[in-house]
Amino acid sequence: MTARALMIAGTTSDAGKSVVTTGLCRLLARRGVKVAPFKAQNMSNNSMVVTGSDGAGAEIGRAQWIQAVAAGAVPEPAMNPVLLKPEGDRRSHVVVMGRPAGTLDARDFTRGRDHLAEAAFAAYDDLAVRYDVIVCEGAGSPTEINLREGDFVNMGLARHVSMPVVIVGDIDRGGVYAALHGTLALLSPADQALVAGFVINKFRGDEALLAPANDAIARTTGRPVLGVVPWSPRVWLDSEDGMDVEGRRASTGDPLRVAVVRLPRISNFTDVDALGLEPGVDVSFVSDARRVGEADLVVVPGTRATLADLAWMRERGLDAAVVAHARAGRPVLGICGGFQLLGRTINDPEGVEGAAGAAADGLGLLDVATTFGEEKVLRLPSGTALGADASGYEIHHGRLARGGDEEFLGGARRAAVFGTMWHGSLESDALRHAFLGEVAATTGRRWEPSGVRFADARTARLDLLADLLEQHVDVDVLLTLVERGAPLDLPLVPPGAV
Structure with missing residues (x-):
């Protein structure tokens, strides 16, 4: 039938x-x-x-x-x-x-x-x-x-x-x-x-x-x-295109402020939806370097064109703003392509994302080198971080060589700079609460978990x-x-x- x-x-x-x-x-x-x-x-x-x-x-x-x-x-x-x-x-x-x-x-x-x-x-x-x-x-x-x-x-x-x-x-x-x-x-x-x-x-x-x-x-x-x-x-809803990229305003008077860099070729921007669900967290998408300095946490999200978006950040001074934020001891989170941007070098020898042989230095906040390859990684990983269970999904062409930094969700961590290859990991309630607790402690802010369950909110x-x-x-x-x-x-x- x-x-x-x-x-x-x-x-x-x-x-x-x-x-x-x-x-x-x-x-x-x-x-x-x-x-x-x-x-x-x-x-x-x-x-x-x-x-x-x-x-x-x-x-x-x-x-x-x-x-x-x-x-x-x-x-x-x-x-x-x-x-x-x-x-x-x-x-x-x-x-x-x-x-x-x-x-x-x-x-x-x-x-x-x-x-x-x-x-x-x-x-x-x-x-x-x-x-x-x-x-x-x-x-x-x-x-x-x-x-x-x-x-x-x-x-x-x-x-x-x-x-x-x-x-x-x-x-x-x-x-x-x-x-x-x-x-x-x-x-x-x-x-x-x-x-x-x-x-x-x-x-x-x-x-x-x-x-x-x-x-x-x-x-x-x-x-x-x-x-x-x-x-x-x-x-x-989990949107399918960038037309729906917008912030989530907090419902409390003194929230944690999250600035998400609005990359031109942003991908998987729903990674930050779980942050916006917390009543004590204010999420905004920014393309102005001055807005980066106002945030408690800066998120560099995924991108479909890593080198092109890195050049865009440099044209606008966003690279320097993110580096200054991190060097002031304030938290930065890079997700997938955003994580790769935080590393030492990015190389595209086969032209997977653009011109063959293209390469650039990253922001140098994490000891990671990225090389793009033709074969795409598609995985549904799970594990622990910050003492909490977490899961997510991986979609990337980048192959990462990590140096001496601490491992973090398939990525790396150095002090208050975090990088992960796992999209969707913040939907894991325990990890999200532990991570926001670290952000609050690092910035001297007060924040308490709300008890919001992401799966229940989606339902x-x-x-x-x-x-x-x-x-x-x-x-x-x-x-x-x-x-x-x-x-x-x-x-x-x-x-x-x-």
């Missing part, structure tokens, strides 16, 4: 596709449905390690990982068969079914992707025989009309199995009704036939005020607004999403679409395809 399916598309990136997809996965799982998420191609430097079919480590987008968690399903490469990790404006590292598969140039987006489409459709078809329902998330907008010919992520996927589509628009941006109408109108007649309705996201205010506009968009397109999801400050966020959809979206109509597909008599909205 082939699974039933529904696609959640959006008028733009960050319109709310991930939020609605995740909430639907949670909602259906709570109703006893065996459901899986699917995104044919994700473009993100925020990824997660899962176990592949051969038992080895594999890599998928972080958003699909959290959607699988919401669905109560085991995350696997088939849920995100193609992952593009941008290395610059014109080139992306390609991951297919969890494993590195070369690079993709910007020109390849309009041709030369047939093998990626085949991998994506095969992965979907595999999931479809193992699950009852597949909730598919689109990418960007379904009306990327310059890319439609080779599309296998949005309407190309929907047409693959005649899947009904719901389009989400973010009203907080403004112009949502024009965006909904325009998205539909620019689709071909065959694509339009699968679009069954709209959802409006991030509304602030009295929903009754939208009734005239909702009626008007339904009359002009023949598709109803199936729900208006309110903006909620408690909606906080509460997932249930909140499902609750919001239950209360504000016509779930019965969505389930009918899943069961029966898009209605066959939907009208064509001029002007049709461009």
Whole structure:
């Protein structure tokens, strides 16, 4: 039996596709449905390690990982068969079914992707025989009309199995009704036939005020607004791209101040989510050297382009600011690429991240030398540090030669400078509390563990999403679409395809 399916598309990136997809996965799982998420191609430097079919480590987008968690399903490469990790404006590292598969140039987006489409459709078809329902998330907008010919992520996927589509628009941006109408109108007649309705996201205010506009968009397109999801400050998901990088303000009057360097090619920025969950910790992303000096703890996060981001830090004086912070005896934490930046040297002899033979001196705060190699390390390590159990995941091309510094979570420590190769380690509650205790002791600040459990907070966020959809979206109509597909008599909205 082939699974039933529904696609959640959006008028733009960050319109709310991930939020609605995740909430639907949670909602259906709570109703006893065996459901899986699917995104044919994700473009993100925020990824997660899962176990592949051969038992080895594999890599998928972080958003699909959290959607699988919401669905109560085991995350696997088939849920995100193609992952593009941008290395610059014109080139992306390609991951297919969890494993590195070369690079993709910007020109390849309009041709030369047939093998990626085949991998994506095969992965979907595999999931479809193992699950009852597949909730598919689109990418960007379904009306990327310059890319439609080779599309296998949005309407190309929907047409693959005649899947009904719901389009989400973010009203907080403004112009949502024009965006909904325009998205539909620019689709071909065959694509339009699968679009069954709209959802409006991030509304602030009295929903009754939208009734005239909702009626008007339904009359002009023949598709109803199936729900208006309110903006909620408690909606906080593992995001898939840097558009959602923002700080977390503390709820206490005198918090520990954490400054996260906002690298241009930042990756796995959700590593600091657990810090922001603590009510006594204030997290901000900074790109100004002056802000570094105001912090108690500076975090240099992961990056997809280590040498390029090191050059960016030097152009802005951020390298000197981080070094000055450390030499003043104040804590610094580097994670993966950020850890490599804190070391002595960085070498890329094979051109894994850029030009072959590129090299640079790091910040020299840790006795570590990094050399990039073609083979990617994908692991799910566990161990202890600071007297606490910890776990995480590793995704990196860098090979590290550590000198005399103390070992710390696959990395190194020298006094108050910490470097780790383990993403996600701060989600381990005992380690996070021990680490923040060290930060407080080093800086002479008072801080007490709050007792917050990261896993419980994540579960509460997932249930909140499902609750919001239950209360504000016509779930019965969505389930009918899943069961029966898009209605066959939907009208064509001029002007049709461009």
